Amino acid sequence: MAVSDSVSLGKIKRRKKTAARDKIFYVFIYVFFVLFAVFTLYPVIHMLALSFNERYDAVTGGIYIFPRRWDLRNYYEVIFEKTGIQRGMLTTVARTVIGTFTALGANALLAFILSRKRFLFRSGLSLFWVITMYASGGIVTTYILYRYLHFNNTFWVYIIPGLVSAFYVLAIRTYMSGIPDSVEEAALLEGAGYMRVFWSIISPLCKPVYAAVALFIAVNHWNSWFDALLYNRFEPRYTTLQYEMMKLISELRVPSGTVEAMFRRSTSDTERAAAYVLVSVPVIIAYPFFQKYFVAGLSIRGVKD
Numbered sequence: 001m002a003v004s005d006s007v008s009l010g011k012i013k014r015r016k017k018t019a020a021r022d023k024i025f026y027v028f029i030y031v032f033f034v035l036f037a038v039f040t041l042y043p044v045i046h047m048l049a050l051s052f053n054e055r056y057d058a059v060t061g062g063i064y065i066f067p068r069r070w071d072l073r074n075y076y077e078v079i080f081e082k083t084g085i086q087r088g089m090l091t092t093v094a095r096t097v098i099g100t101f102t103a104l105g106a107n108a109l110l111a112f113i114l115s116r117k118r119f120l121f122r123s124g125l126s127l128f129w130v131i132t133m134y135a136s137g138g139i140v141t142t143y144i145l146y147r148y149l150h151f152n153n154t155f156w157v158y159i160i161p162g163l164v165s166a167f168y169v170l171a172i173r174t175y176m177s178g179i180p181d182s183v184e185e186a187a188l189l190e191g192a193g194y195m196r197v198f199w200s201i202i203s204p205l206c207k208p209v210y211a212a213v214a215l216f217i218a219v220n221h222w223n224s225w226f227d228a229l230l231y232n233r234f235e236p237r238y239t240t241l242q243y244e245m246m247k248l249i250s251e252l253r254v255p256s257g258t259v260e261a262m263f264r265r266s267t268s269d270t271e272r273a274a275a276y277v278l279v280s281v282p283v284i285i286a287y288p289f290f291q292k293y294f295v296a297g298l299s300i301r302g303v304k305d
Contacts, residue, residue: 044280051075051273058270074274078248085275087236088244095158095240096221103217104210106163111172112198117181126173129166139230146231153235158227162220168213175209176202215290219283245275 045065053063054071062068078085114122137145142161143152151157179202187197203210225242232238249272 047273047276050270051277053270055270074270075278078271078274078278082244082248084236084239084244084247085241088239088241091155091158091238092222092241095155096218099159099162099221100214100218102159103163103165103168104214107165107168107213108172108203108206108210109198110164111169111176112202114169115173115176116194126170129169133166143230152231153238154232155238157231158221158224158238158240165217168216172206172209172213175206179205211290215287218286222283241279245279248272248275 042065046063049063049065049067050058051074052070052072053067054069055074057069080086113119114126116122136142146152146157146161151160183201183205184197187201192200223242225240225246228238228240228243229246
């Protein structure tokens, strides 16, 4: 009895030591992530505070988390006085919406074909698309090709060339390959065609991967600016928001040294901050709506064989 009591007492002591070590570990983890969150969020909060601060007051500095003198003129100038920003916003929204839906549909259809075991050329085409991920013709040859295809100085240069991506196709195909064949076979026995199987059976089960791919495509369209510089530089109608941002930042860079230059730089900093906020807010707002599909992807599965 004494032995059992001593053993139980030893176990209790070890558990107390383990619990103490766990508490220290948890405290360390909490402190680490709190500091990580602070260092991550501070630049965003500082930029937000600077964008709402009065321009000339920003020259004196000392703005960290909250604006010292509230002013909305920075946003007014960026939105209403910069005509390029207005055109760029319309083009960017249009290319993001159209490009996301068309690219997601094209990649999903191609992934569905490559995921079917009855398709004869699935291995060869998969290898072909994998090669395109590591090799390309380069910017010069791509520019010449787009010129002969009459894509330059058009809106469709943003949509058609990026319609299919090997990475997205393989990601969707991998997810579709995890769906049991019995789902498709049952639908085919009921008289459904392959398009019906794709639209009514496979696609509802692939909502999580569709949401992830759609988010990647949308963010890529929203943040793209180099294609506007390369293909539509001489066509202001098809300028993009990010390209106008790049030009705005370049125009507002002024040398320092004089009082006038200091006031011009204050305008540069505040307008730049306002432009950054306007560009970032749509992505920040849209992300939580897609996040729920990422979580749902852990539980959505097909019928077990």
